[in-house]
Amino acid sequence: MEAVVKAAQIDPRRSDETLTPGAKASVLLVERALRDRRLLDAKWVDGYFGSTTVTAYAKFQKSLGYTRLAANGLPGRTSLTKLGAGRFRVTHAITPGARVSVDKTIVNTRTRSMLAEAERLLGRDLLVLQGSYNPGGDPTSAGTHDGGGALDISVKGMNSAARTAAVRALRRVGFAAWVRTPGQADWPWHIHAVAISDTDLSSQSQHQVGDYYLGLNGLARRGPDDGPKVAIRTWEEYRRR
Structure with a gap:
């Protein structure tokens, strides 16, 4: 989770498509799951968590009934766990707390x-x-x-x-x-x-x-x-x- 969240902050601000070091494998897991839910076109499954992937993830969050901050396009622990059900396990979780x-x-x-x-x-x-x-x-x-x-x-x-x-x-x-x-x-x-x-x-x-x-x-x-x-x-x- 740490790697995916880091990429989701950095990649949309890049002027090129350089991948965030250490994040590609984790980002691909997320993008494939979004693709299979028809929220992300296959051409964007590339390990780069750019603005298109952020938007797709926000759509997934909204499909869960989340609004406002809970649908900000950054993977949270609960939404990421639901996206990965039967596909991947969430490790290195980040929790903002109360x-x-x-x-x-x-x-x-x-x-x-x-x-x-x-x-x-x-x-x-x-x-x-x-x-x-x-x-x-x-x-x-x-x-x-x-x-x-x-x-x-x-x-x-x-x-x-x-x-x-x-x-x-x-x-x-x-x-x-x-x-x-x-x-x-x-x-x-x-x-x-x-x-x-x-x-x-x-x-x-x-x-x-x-x-x-x-x-x-x-x-x-x-x-x-x-x-x-x-x-x-x-x-x-x-x-x-």
Whole structure:
């Protein structure tokens, strides 16, 4: 499951059809199952989890009665298990967990655990300004906080080095994270972070994660990444390191 979810975030953002390393075999299992349900044309069964496969998977989720975040085109544990019944077994499952409160905002338990570990590495607490599951809460967020895994973090009292250190800690535990400045858009200084491979991600956050893997800054103009260089890992990969 980890490999399939990773590919579903990265592949739609690629400018070519390079396959996500280590994901081809798992993606093919999913695509063949979608093909056999007549949700995906055979020509797209290629191990590349691009936008066509994402759309097909979303159709499968909707056929199960799922709506909104549950039909976002990212394979969740329950839908993937149902798709694979009699065909394949789901391993390395990802579970966002229940919704909980952090700094008067809402996140899921996976995101809360990631944030706590980043704070431990950093040696200081971080204040969450905007959490997840907040559709329409901040128009400047462009939908990134509509689903799970998204955080905006205060940088009040931080100098440049402290901001960079915070982003580095967040990236180390599995966030795609950047310092956002007033020069980029109509928002104050803050850190924007998205939990990689959170299966509740909004489509906008999925795109930001894909761009992060491709060395971009997660903004609409898709400029180069301006954050500290850190080996990209998911939370699950970080915990196994």
